[in-house]
Amino acid sequence: MVLPSVNPTQTQAWKKLEHIRRERNFQLQDLFREDPGRAEHMHIAWEDIYLDYSKNLLDQEVIDLLMQLADEVGLRQAIDLQFAGEPINETEGRAVWHTALRNMSSLPPEVKATLSQIKRFTDSVVDGNWKGHTGKSISHVVNIGIGGSDLGPDMVVEALRYYRNHLDVRFVSNVDGDHVMETIKDLDPETTLFIIVSKTFTTQETLTNARTIRQWFLSQASEGDIAKHFVAVSTNLEAVADFGILPENTFPMWDWVGGRFSLWSAVGLSIACAVGFENFKELLMGAHRMDEHFKASEFKQNVPVMLALISVWYNNFYGAETEAIVPYSQYLSKLVAYLQQGIMESNGKGVDRNGEPIDYQTGTIIWGSTGTNAQHAFFQLIHQGTKLIPTDFIAFAKSLHGKQDHQNKLLANCFAQTEALMEGTWGSKVENNFKQFTGNRPTNTLLIDELTPAGLGELIACYEHKLFVQGIVWNIFSYDQWGVELGKKLAKGTLSAIEDPTLGGKNSSTQGLLERFRSKG
Numbered sequence: 001m002v003l004p005s006v007n008p009t010q011t012q013a014w015k016k017l018e019h020i021r022r023e024r025n026f027q028l029q030d031l032f033r034e035d036p037g038r039a040e041h042m043h044i045a046w047e048d049i050y051l052d053y054s055k056n057l058l059d060q061e062v063i064d065l066l067m068q069l070a071d072e073v074g075l076r077q078a079i080d081l082q083f084a085g086e087p088i089n090e091t092e093g094r095a096v097w098h099t100a101l102r103n104m105s106s107l108p109p110e111v112k113a114t115l116s117q118i119k120r121f122t123d124s125v126v127d128g129n130w131k132g133h134t135g136k137s138i139s140h141v142v143n144i145g146i147g148g149s150d151l152g153p154d155m156v157v158e159a160l161r162y163y164r165n166h167l168d169v170r171f172v173s174n175v176d177g178d179h180v181m182e183t184i185k186d187l188d189p190e191t192t193l194f195i196i197v198s199k200t201f202t203t204q205e206t207l208t209n210a211r212t213i214r215q216w217f218l219s220q221a222s223e224g225d226i227a228k229h230f231v232a233v234s235t236n237l238e239a240v241a242d243f244g245i246l247p248e249n250t251f252p253m254w255d256w257v258g259g260r261f262s263l264w265s266a267v268g269l270s271i272a273c274a275v276g277f278e279n280f281k282e283l284l285m286g287a288h289r290m291d292e293h294f295k296a297s298e299f300k301q302n303v304p305v306m307l308a309l310i311s312v313w314y315n316n317f318y319g320a321e322t323e324a325i326v327p328y329s330q331y332l333s334k335l336v337a338y339l340q341q342g343i344m345e346s347n348g349k350g351v352d353r354n355g356e357p358i359d360y361q362t363g364t365i366i367w368g369s370t371g372t373n374a375q376h377a378f379f380q381l382i383h384q385g386t387k388l389i390p391t392d393f394i395a396f397a398k399s400l401h402g403k404q405d406h407q408n409k410l411l412a413n414c415f416a417q418t419e420a421l422m423e424g425t426w427g428s429k430v431e432n433n434f435k436q437f438t439g440n441r442p443t444n445t446l447l448i449d450e451l452t453p454a455g456l457g458e459l460i461a462c463y464e465h466k467l468f469v470q471g472i473v474w475n476i477f478s479y480d481q482w483g484v485e486l487g488k489k490l491a492k493g494t495l496s497a498i499e500d501p502t503l504g505g506k507n508s509s510t511q512g513l514l515e516r517f518r519s520k521g
């Protein structure tokens with residue numbers, strides 16, 4: 001079964017939405033005055049998540065039409081196909097089944113076996129039973145990977161810092177040798193474990209870094225010691241074996257799990273090391289709860305569907321190019337970088353599911369950082385700049401360290417910002433235009449009870465489903481990433497030109513850069 005292919009601009013709902021956008025000028029201040037109970041019917045309360053979407057430039061008619069749009073493009077059928085493991089990643093002929101990794105009650109046999117392998121391995125590392133080549137326990141773990149083999153685990157390990165054990169878990173991703181050397185310079189090879197994560201085991205950055213680290217390790221140990229200090233996560237078992245890693249220290253991945261959706265698999269080994277297997281399992285179970293919500297709830301009560309369609313409204317009818325995400329928790333300082341890959345690698349496409357160029361907007365540009373820091377950095381532009389920037393505010397009701405006085409201030413800022421963006425100085429006298437805030441700037445607020453492993457799983461899965469819904473609406477394939485291939489290919493030729501001065505650059509610009517680099521590098 002293939003995904004339905006519908007040009008969204010040809011649907012009834014799209015045409016009506018265009019008409020509304022032309023005819024009406026939504027003013028949030030008025031909408032709240034006309035309907036003081038607006039937030040009472042423009043929110044979704046599901047488990048420990050409360051989504052307030054009342055501060056958006058829309059009314060019930062727009063919501064109804066967005067829901068109709070979802071129906072007209074066949075969203076329900078698309079969800080069913082994804083969860084059934086159908087090969088909806090058509091350009092690569094693969095299923096998109098990361099949801100199967102977290103459905104504990106019916107895990108595919110190979111996933112169940114791998115989860116047990118993850119548990120056995122991480123328990124032994126955390127308990128100190130896994131010994132290095134001189135008989136010492138492991139104190140440091142380094143994840144070597146990039147993109148989906150780095151961003152997810154790195155983000156989660158940071159987000160769950162509160163739940164971490166004694167292990168020092170680090171990440172090295174960039175082929176920048178300084179990044180590698182800074183990461184390992186204070187490490188003791190006797191007590192360090194390296195996890196090489198690469199779905200393909202061909203990625204230049206990861207293999208270069210892994211070889212450099214292997215060399216560093218061998219300067220203080222022997223080949224036979226590698227087995228006790230290097231493990232791998234990959235689909236390419238042959239290349240892993242060639243690297244010298246034993247089959248029993250190799251964790252499988254499957255081609256039906258995309259790199260940017262893989263933290264739920266053995267790619268999350270570093271997470272399970274950092275917070276222990278039980279917390280890793282909680283993360284998976286939280287994500288599964290969100291899967292169930294996404295699959296079963298009617299669209300109007302469905303958190304990811306609502307977020308996705310509201311974002312389509314701004315992207316396609318208001319011409320908003322970007323979307324900010326501002327988590328009010330320092331633990332989530334790496335969330336935006338993670339979501340950038342998830343969302344922009346997935347939906348940065350200009351060809352539809354029939355292979356035809358698209359004449360409407362697709363993937364939004366995602367950016368942001370943590371509040372309140374962001375308030376002192378780029379909020380000026382969101383409040384008074386000329387661009388429309390719909391923003392998601394994410395906050396937690398409880399402080400993990402019991403610093404509720406701080407939490408009160410943190411959340412006061414969060415709520416006040418959404419209010420300021422909505423109200424502006426509307427209706428009040430200001431001295432001059434410099435001090436005027438137009439308001440009418442849209443936001444969503446996701447208020448979550450507490451930052452637990454399960455709550456984090458829910459949040460991540462929520463954004464995964466949001467991007468899926470948007471890909472379905474835009475009639476694109478969200479699960480391939482051909483757009484990263486050309487640069488990779490050219491880099492190989494450019495490296496040859498750098499290493500062999502008899503070879504020239506492809507054009508005068510590259511040639512000039514090569515010459516300057518050769519003379520200074």
Ligand SMILES: O=P(O)(O)OC[C@H]1O[C@](O)(CO)[C@@H](O)[C@@H]1O
Pocket residue numbers: 146147148149197198199200201202203206259260345481484
């Ligand atoms: O896990 P691998 O195969 O090393 O790939 C790493 C990353 O490279 C990409 O293929 C493209 O940059 C990502 O999708 C992926 O997460």
